[in-house]
Amino acid sequence: MQPVAFHQTIADGSSVAEAVKATGLRDPLLDSPALLGVTMPFEKGEEIYGESEKAECIYKVLAGAVRTYNILQDGRRQIGGFYLPGDLFGLEADERYSMSAEAVVNANILVIRRKAIATASQRDPRIMGMLLSSTARELNRARNHALLLVKTAQERVASFLLEMASRLPGDTVELPMCRQDIADYLGLTIETVSRTLTQLGNLRAIEIPSSRRIILRNPKALAQLNS
Amino acid sequence: MQPVAFHQTIADGSSVAEAVKATGLRDPLLDSPALLGVTMPFEKGEEIYGESEKAECIYKVLAGAVRTYNILQDGRRQIGGFYLPGDLFGLEADERYSMSAEAVVNANILVIRRKAIATASQRDPRIMGMLLSSTARELNRARNHALLLVKTAQERVASFLLEMASRLPGDTVELPMCRQDIADYLGLTIETVSRTLTQLGNLRAIEIPSSRRIILRNPKALAQLNS
DNA sequence: CGGCGCCTTGAACCAAGTCAAGCTCTGTGG
DNA sequence: CCACAGAGCTTGACTTGGTTCAAGGCGCCG
Numbered sequence: 157m158q159p160v161a162f163h164q165t166i167a168d169g170s171s172v173a174e175a176v177k178a179t180g181l182r183d184p185l186l187d188s189p190a191l192l193g194v195t196m197p198f199e200k201g202e203e204i205y206g207e208s209e210k211a212e213c214i215y216k217v218l219a220g221a222v223r224t225y226n227i228l229q230d231g232r233r234q235i236g237g238f239y240l241p242g243d244l245f246g247l248e249a250d251e252r253y254s255m256s257a258e259a260v261v262n263a264n265i266l267v268i269r270r271k272a273i274a275t276a277s278q279r280d281p282r283i284m285g286m287l288l289s290s291t292a293r294e295l296n297r298a299r300n301h302a303l304l305l306v307k308t309a310q311e312r313v314a315s316f317l318l319e320m321a322s323r324l325p326g327d328t329v330e331l332p333m334c335r336q337d338i339a340d341y342l343g344l345t346i347e348t349v350s351r352t353l354t355q356l357g358n359l360r361a362i363e364i365p366s367s368r369r370i371i372l373r374n375p376k377a378l379a380q381l382n383s
Numbered sequence: 384m385q386p387v388a389f390h391q392t393i394a395d396g397s398s399v400a401e402a403v404k405a406t407g408l409r410d411p412l413l414d415s416p417a418l419l420g421v422t423m424p425f426e427k428g429e430e431i432y433g434e435s436e437k438a439e440c441i442y443k444v445l446a447g448a449v450r451t452y453n454i455l456q457d458g459r460r461q462i463g464g465f466y467l468p469g470d471l472f473g474l475e476a477d478e479r480y481s482m483s484a485e486a487v488v489n490a491n492i493l494v495i496r497r498k499a500i501a502t503a504s505q506r507d508p509r510i511m512g513m514l515l516s517s518t519a520r521e522l523n524r525a526r527n528h529a530l531l532l533v534k535t536a537q538e539r540v541a542s543f544l545l546e547m548a549s550r551l552p553g554d555t556v557e558l559p560m561c562r563q564d565i566a567d568y569l570g571l572t573i574e575t576v577s578r579t580l581t582q583l584g585n586l587r588a589i590e591i592p593s594s595r596r597i598i599l600r601n602p603k604a605l606a607q608l609n610s
Numbered sequence: 611c612g613g614c615g616c617c618t619t620g621a622a623c624c625a626a627g628t629c630a631a632g633c634t635c636t637g638t639g640g
Numbered sequence: 641c642c643a644c645a646g647a648g649c650t651t652g653a654c655t656t657g658g659t660t661c662a663a664g665g666c667g668c669c670g
Contacts, residue, residue: 226530234533236526249519254526284511291518292476298525299463299481303453305532306461306570309658335617343533345659350618367617367666536626562649575626577650594635594649 192276193268198259205246207256213267214246220263221332224255225340235341237297238333240323244290261332305343312342313352314378317362321372328371335367419503420495425486431473434483438475440494444468447490448559451482452567462568464524465560467550471517488559532570539569540579541605544589548599555598562594 195218198204204215207226215222222239236255239245245257259265277283304312316338321329331338339346353370356362361378363371372378422445425431431442434453442449449466463482466472472484486492504510531539543565548556558565566573580597583589588605590598599605 228530228534232533234530236529247519247522249516249523254523281508281511284508284515288511288515288518289476291515291522292474295474295518295522295525296476296481298522298529302463302525302529302532303455303461305529306459307455334615346617347619347660348658351658354618561647572627573649574628574651578626581650 192272193266195264195266198263198265200259200261202259204257204259204265205253207254208252211246211248211251211253211270213269214244214273215257216266216268217241217243217245218264218266220265221260222257222263222265223260223333223337223341224257226255233340234343235337237301238320238337238341240332244294247287247291247294260337301341309342309344309348309352310355310381312344313338313349313356314361314381316342317356317370317372318375318378321375328365328369331368331370419499420493422491422493425490425492427486427488429486431484431486431492432480434481435479438473438478438480438497440496441471441473441500442484443493443495444470444472445491445493447492448487449484449490449492450487450560450564450568451484453482460567461570462564464528465547465564465568467559471521474514474518474521487564528568536569536571536575536579537582537608539571540565540576540583541588541608543569544583544597544599545602545605548602555592555596558595558597 193216198220204222205211205213217239219241222243222245224236224239224245226234226236228234237245238260246253248254273283273287277287304315307315317329320331321327324330333341335346335349339349342349344352353362353364356378357364359377361372361374361381363373365371420443425447431449432438432440444466446468449470449472451463451466451472453461453463455461464472465487473480475481500510500514504514531542534542544556547558548554551557560568562573562576566576569576571579580589580591583605584591586604588599588601588608590600592598
């Protein structure tokens with residue numbers, strides 16, 4: 157993302173309301189949105205930041221979905237996580253991003269300069285605590301992701317579906333991402349993901365009315381499918 | 384770990400000096416060790432805390448080595464990380480630990496109550512920032528671990544050796560952990576780890592004078608072995 | 611209606627797992 | 641000082657879950 161982007165503002169008057177809705181009240185990072193960040197739209201597939209760029213901002217998904225990823229030396233892509241409305245991403249230890257970030261579908265993103273956070277946290281020390289707890293939650297996510305990657309294909313897909321079901325609204329899961337994204341998140345091939353979904357359907361654990369829409373018929377069975 | 388443990392003190396007069404040596408000067412968490420934490424010895428294999436216990440402390444390795452791990456439903460153990468002198472562990476998002484921690488070898492650990500940190504951070508706001516950066520570094524570690532787990536066996540072992548070489552002193556790597564620990568960290572079997580080490584030896588990338596001592600003959604070749 | 615993404619399915623292959631010996635240290639007791 | 645027991649590590653032969661390669665189906669949009 158170019159620095160110039162920060163001079164942009166968007167004409168979408170609904171974004172502030174959207175932010176409040178997506179984030180709830182108990183989030184000091186958004187107490188004064190105009191002060192701390194700007195809302196920006198990203199198109200499906202558009203890059204939000206690239207690996208090893210300077211990490212000058214953190215981001216919050218207001219609408220849509222985002223993926224972070226690394227490209228390995230052999231060209232394979234490993235997706236580190238999916239971020240849905242309400243989620244923060246771009247939290248980094250170093251001064252540079254360790255992954256790239258892209259919009260999975262059209263998305264509205266709240267962009268917050270780290271410097272603004274540093275300044276604001278002098279006024280309100282709770283902001284630091286909030287950042288810390290967000291980072292610790294992200295740490296938990298990363299650890300769970302690592303745990304996923306040592307399980308069988310069935311378990312990985314089942315865990316993925318359960319995770320998505322818990323993070324998305326509604327009881328039928330509407331996946332924002334394609335099979336390739338799922339495969340790259342789970343460390344499997346697209347064929348294995350497809351086969352495994354079919355298989356879970358045959359077991360009556362799930363139902364697949366269309367490729368992006370999945371109904372969890374028997375979540376307990378899914379949770380039990382541990383290798 | 385039992386709460387009673389906090390009433391213990393150790394008779395090892397060198398521990399404070401050890402702490403200063405291991406951690407360096409720029410670490411406010413240790414500016415007044417007597418105030419913030421106590422040093423405790425753990426024997427090889429001894430549990431430091433268990434998964435889902437209340438997370439009341441964070442820990443710093445002064446000497447020795449520690450592993451954190453989860454036991455999966457099928458009984459397999461996944462090691463989340465190894466912690467060496469100077470490393471913090473036990474950082475958690477929730478009020479309970481998400482993994483267990485054990486001493487890999489006899490170890491001296493600085494135990495710091497979270498409440499003490501909370502109190503101290505009111506006096507010195509830099510402490511909060513230090514905790515945040517430690518947590519963010521741990522996040523990076525977890526992400527790199529997840530990246531490891533999608534690579535080939537050769538790559539996983541090579542990355543492991545390079546990581547250990549960079550974190551341990553000296554140019555021949557003295558591994559504190561056994562093959563089973565390595566296998567559970569890399570998501571492989573002990574046989575595959577063993578075979579892969581032999582293979583890297585045959586490639587002249589490493590030399591294995593004894594099973595716990597490994598010399599990196601050609602670190603660049605190791606780094607290049609990416610799948 | 612035709613073309614193009616995206617997804618599913620089938621068949622053959624292979625990297626890592628499993629099972630089963632056997633080897634090598636290390637510490638202990640005679 | 642040596643014998644021996646046991647844990648930890650290595651090696652070999654076979655099996656298997658997931659990948660690869662290849663073909664075909666589905667659905668959406670022009």
